[in-house]
Amino acid sequence: MHAVFSPRTGRVAAVLALSLATALSAAACGAKEEAPTTPAGVAADKATSLADFGGMDALVAAAKKEGQLNVITLPPDWANYGEIIETFSKKYGIKVNSDNPDGSSSDEITAVKTLKGQDRAPDVLDLGVAFAISGAQEGLFAPYKVAAWDKIPAAQKDAEGRWFNDYGGYVSIGCDAKRIAVCPQTFADLKKPEYKGKVALNGNPTKSGSAIAAVYAAALANGGSFDDIQPGIDFFAALHKSGNFIPVESTPATVEKGETPISLDWDYLNAGYAKQFAAKGLDWKVAIPADGRYANFYSQAINLDAPHPAAARLWEEFLYSAEGQNLWLKGFARPVLLPTMTTDGSAQADLVAALPEVDGEPSFPTPAQNDKAKADLVANWAKALAG
């Protein structure tokens, strides 16, 4: 300490050394401990399947020992995540820390990067597919194949297991049947003069995943394709010009207030609102437009540096069990294993029957088509809609 007071240049170095020491010890406080080795001899954060743990019981034991799981951007009213988290927590006695529930996919990626090495970093992620692909390229995710891996269609997972689709749904038209005499069923219907000042999106298509999906669906309904989103942009520009489209971001609050009586959103969210609104006397109808049918899935991924690696893997096993898949189904989301579960009878029939109706199998744009559509939208949306 003497050096600090001596009038020599040495004191600068001393102060620096002192602050460096403080910084280092502070960093050490937040650092995670070394992951323990499983009975099968593999470190939990390197385990790529249930077998690496030596079976489900060993995984549960390892996860319980960690005692916690950090999840991020999972709104409780989105795809039934509230109940999913609660069920998981009760079943395994693991405390679930839910961070930034209303955040976006890029918030998740940012959290993985900025909280790297800290014990509050997210363990598991629920991302838009494009973010899953780019995150995997950046080497942010741990490869892991759940027990039900083979049942996930090949087009809906990364071959190495760094991400795998979880649940999805269709772009749908939600409509307040008490305020709207005849609810619109198709994109063509939305152009009718009777819907002036009534049609809203749940966000800005240059930012919100569901809003850009609605534009994509509108493109499909108006002569566009997965390669051409422009007709969708033109559709909304015309809708804005006629006054049908209002730019206010629809939320449960604006719907309840009656400001956004027609809202384009994922079918599982609109169907979820229907249930929630029924208690408040609102009759919220959900239709999947036959002229523009656009489906999209989200993906699961495990943080490569997950502070609770075993709990993270247990979470995935839980989600891809019949129980987890049925819980998503209860939130009107279509889990990725739904086709095989319908075949083998493990899907809960009453929940399947409650889903908004749709014919045929969904098809998806390729990542390249998706990237091009986004670039086109970002470049042209503001100009087309302005004025």
Add this chain to the structure above:
Amino acid sequence: MPTVATTVSPPVPDAAPTASGRAGARRSRRGSPILAALPLLAFVAVFFGLPMLAVLIGAVTATEHATGTTTFTADNLTRSVQGAYLDALTSSIKLSLVTAALGVVLGTLLAQAVVASRLPGLRNLVVTASGVLANFGGVPLAFAFIATLGISGVMTELLHLTEAGWSLYTPAGLAVVYLYFLIPLMVLVIAPALDGLRPQWREAAANCGATGWQFWRLIGLPVLGPSLLGGFVLLFGTAFAAYATAAAMVGSVLPLVTLQIADALGGNVLIGQEGVASALALDMVVVAALVMAIYLPLQRRSARWLR
């Protein structure tokens, strides 16, 4: 935005000639003002300097996803002043200029009415309310307006405003919402300056035969000049940096630079556009700096009345 309307004069001590002989005393005298300013300097360095540096570095570098290598590039900055981004920048500046100008005029008129009323109770009420309202913003404010003046808003339906051509979801509608917090802000800034206009000046001017208009043109406004200018800069900065209200109300049709930054930084659509977001933030800093560059000489010129 860190557009600060008031200037802080740093404490400059006069070196006492008697102390010059003793090294230790001189040392402490010279050292103490810097020491006193140290917390402020440290604060500025951490909360303004570091973020500014991060923005600067983010704006001029690009990181390759696959390899993880970072290179210098002007690409982000170039893109940030082209196409949709340029439109957003200009519409942000336009909206901020218009709302700031309206806010200055209306806020000053309101403050003058309150000050001239000479009711201390009213004055306290208005200033306190202004302090609250000037800080009311974000999504709650947007929803308050949607519920009152939206398409199915209470006032809209009561007064049949839609038939009269009113729409909240236009730039004009957004300007009205901005004025809701800009006018109180102006009242807060200008009320003390209006207090400084002494009644005696007005009486003296009246004695010399000046009309009310002449008083304001030749005495009132020149004296208020620096405060009005300062208020304008503050309002411009506030409007320029506003985000959440606009996002909730007109996010999908009115391009604003703050909305574009949010799209690039925290959205579900764009990937790997952090560089453009930093470049846009840098553009905003440049705009703020330009405004200050115009404001400072004007302020100095108009403040000569007060010396």
